[in-house]
Amino acid sequence: MRGFLMLLICWLTSCFAVKGQVYIKGKLTATKTTKPLHGIRIDLKRTDSSRILAYTFSDTDGNYRLLTPEKGALTLTFKAFSYYQASRNVVLDTADIEVNVQLTEGEPTIMKEVVVYGKRNALFKKDTIELDAKNYLQGNEKTVEDLLKKIPGLQVGKDGSIKIGQKEVEKVMVEGDDFFEKGYRLLTQNMSVKPVQKVQVLQRYSNNKHLKGVEHSDKVALNLTLKEDAKKEWMGYLSAAGSVAPAEFYNVHLSLMNFSKKNKYFLLGAANNNGVDAVSSINHLIQDNIPDEPGQVGTDVSTPSIIDNTPSLPNFDYQLTNFNKDKLLSVNTIFNPTPSLKIKWIGFANPTRKFFTKKEVQDYNIENIQITNTQDYSYEKQIDNYFTKWSFQYDVNSKSTLSYTGKLGSLHHTDNARLSFNGLGSTELTSKTGFLTNHHLSYTQKISENKALVSSLRWMQEQSPLHYYIDQYYYQDLFQESEIQGVEQKIKNNLQYWGFITHYLSKAKNRNVFEASISYEKEQRELVTDLLLDREDGAKLFPQGFSNHLQFTTSNITALTKYTLTGHKTELVSQLRTSMLQTSLNSHQNVSVRDNWLLSPQLVAKWMLHKKGELKANAMYQQASTKMMDIVPDYYTTGVRNFVKGLDDINLLSNLGVSASYTYGSWADKFYTQLTIGKSRYFDYIGTHSIMAPNYNLSQAMIFKDRETSFYNVQLNYYLKALNGNLKLNGGTNSSNYESSVEGVGVRNIHSRTTQLSLEFRSAWKYWANIHGGKSFQFASFNAETATRLLNRNAFLHLFFSIHKNTKANLKNDIYYIGNIHSKGQAAYYFSDLSISHQLSKTKISFDITCKNIFNTNQFTNATLTDTYSLVTTYRLLPRYLMIGINYNF
Secondary structure, rough: OOOHHHHHHHHHHHHHHHHOOOEEEEEEOOOOOOEEEEOOOEEEEEEEOOOEEEEEEOOOOOEEEEEEEEEEEEEEEOOOOOOOOOOEEEEOOOEEEEEEEEEOOOOOOOOOOOOOOOOOOEEEEOEEEEHHHOOOOOOOEEEHHHHHHOOOEEEOOOOOEEEEOOEEEOOOEOEEEEHHHHOOOOHHOEEEEEOOEEEEEEEEEOOHHHOOOOOOOOOOOEEEEOHHHHOOEEEEEEEEEEEOOOOOOOOEEEEEEEEOOEEEEEEEEEEEEEOOOOOHHHHHHOOOOOOOOOOOOOOOOOOOOOOOOOOOOOOOHHHHHHHEEEEEEEEEEEEEEEEOOOEEEEEEEEEEEEEEEEEEEEEEEEOOOOEEEEEEEEEEEEEEEEEEEEEEEEEEEEEEEEEEEEEEEEEEEEEEEEEEOOOEEEEEEEEEEEEEEEEEEEEEEEEEOOOEEEEEEEEEEEEEOOOEOOOOOOHHHHHOOOOEEEEEEEEEEEEEEEEEEEEEEEEEEOOOOOEOOOOEEEEEEEEEEEEEEEOOOEEEOOOOEEEEEEEEEEEEEEEEEEEEOOOOEEEEEEEEEEEEEEEEEEOEEEEEHHHHHHHEEEEEEEEEOOEEEEEEEEOOOOEEOOOOOOOOOOOOOEEOOEEEOOOOOOOOEEEEEEEEEEOOOOOOOEEEEEEEEEEEEEEEEEEEEEEEEOOOEEEEEEEEEEEEEEEEEEEEEEOOOOOOOOEEEEEEEEEEEEEEEOOEEEEEEEEEEEEEEEEEEEEEEOOOOEEEEEEEEEEEEEEOOOEEEEEEEEEEEEEEEEOOOOOOEEEEEEEEEEEEEOOOOEEEEEEEEEEEEOOOOOOOOOEEEEOOOOOOOEEEEEEEOOOOOOEEEEEEOOOOEEEEEEEOOO
């Protein structure tokens, strides 16, 4: 029934939008020969105006066709070389008309030297592709992210990440200045699209300006250029919306911007309770994650997360499950007090409350182990994140720059959950009080036009203490203790880091690049986990084997050499990373020290087969030592019934990987495709040995041998001229053969496979309607003692209609088919959202009406497979609501 209603809504909306559109069609022939005329231009104007309303060209049979919403007296003009121009006056009402014309041959046209400027969607410069924003606007865009989604070749993920091909962009700048680096989502999801004039794609991008033309880079970045009037004054966007049925949801948003040449400001405030995640990318701001950046050190260092109750719903609209009360205040500035000094400061305050409800059914079915657990959760999460980051960049002279970045963060969260485990109720409390500070100093010296030296120093400190408590005792079979009223775990989780690196780059005249670096890093980690059983008489018991007191220290000296050999159509990159790593583990006063030499060579080859085709091959060997969380010697809990412990000692792990890819075209071409295959062998890898019981699960890390993985990926983008739209195909398969162990069963040989395939089409029509539709499949399977399989599907059709030049409508339709693990068939979930916006003429004010979750679907079930269990989770969803909003651009 819901499927029928969804189709009916689409049909009615389409009929509503089509109403009033008129086709003008006809055939063009020559007067003397009566042969069909091909390539004749037909312009449509109002009889009393010279402005062209629409135009087209005749096809090979002389036929033409124009679609227009205009009414009244209009003029058709027919133009071609060697034919006299002809015009026909027509009067349009609501009926299609046919106008056939014979053109009279005239004298040949003698043309003098003419320079023709063709209109192109993209302007290609050396390393920059410049896109005119207005060529991609369809009328329903509010933010920069909405615009970027319309550009073929740019992929905007559900998390706001932006990729070009397989590469995520480094940053999104405004007029050449960058606020947020990898946290660019905050800009793209909140900045109005109205002031944007062009989108520049910067290829072979260098984060360090002195390395441009020296380093061998395949990075990409985006730069937004603004309209002239937007560069001279403050501008902003204010929106306020509230629901009327029911009257309980609101969304308020304010952004203020000033992007002058000397100083830039981006101020943001938001509050809502309708599921919008006000700041989805704060982790990208807190953590430095810039791999393979010359002269960078300590970019992937942080304290581990031990207990995290945040729901995970891949391939689903997170907003529907997000019962929230979000608040955000963000102040971001860039000052240029002198031509040689740039100062940047950003600050966040993000107090947030989130609520979610879920029900889980977890099934273990391994030979004689048959366990089914049911869990009902109702969570309230209080998040208080306060974060600031400041930096300065000083040009000592034209060839050297000193830069500094500092960060300070206070990250708190408290979870209060009501839990029913197998029908037995309890309350679960989790509290985390986090603190971090991070300081990075860097100096770049451009020695000559083709040589540079980058040196940097980093110090950071992070504390993530956590306290966990549950007022129910589920573990009597495990601990053999009675008269217990609750269980708690106290965690101390500290990190201190020092790092230094100096990196040399030299580019020869033949374009070959040599790089060498040496670095020193030291990490000091402290982890204390104490599990306590609270007796009814007030005493506290410490069960043996469930307490960790360890200090983990690593000292690492690394030397890297890299050489890029460039030929006419070939490129060969060889790299060798050598590390001398000392690891020290102090657990309960027992000290273990290990010294290891680690070698990690890599070889990358590229070959331009032809102008648009490139073949790339990659081979690498890696050695690494186990991390702290891999060698935690005793058990700690990760929530309710799960206990985890690591290996008995420090170990060395190694793996070998090869891959190959073929790329045809570039992302800006009408046709672009990339095929990739790869295979890896892990000579030593960390698996698990599990002890399973109805009320608990003990998981211990173990070393296994010879795990094999392989993957296949395909990506295709094709602009269909006949349909004036972009067709996109993405697919991939990952498979693995490995081992795990289960108490009472022994070592299990497991083969896993996951496959994803999606096909979508996005139109770029300039008329009254546009569509974006597609379908995707996700398939997962595990083969051990028995085979388990799961297939999920998703289809969507998003319709956009221009009802009037000031009135737009959006209809989003999604269908999810979720595989049922316990029985045959699939559960179907239907979602539709309708929004209508109207811009008041000659004002900066617009109104919108939005109806979310039209079918009032109140729950969504997600299924997950692992090699030991299947999990079916049902989430509560936000109800249907009707919201009215007002927006003001200034």
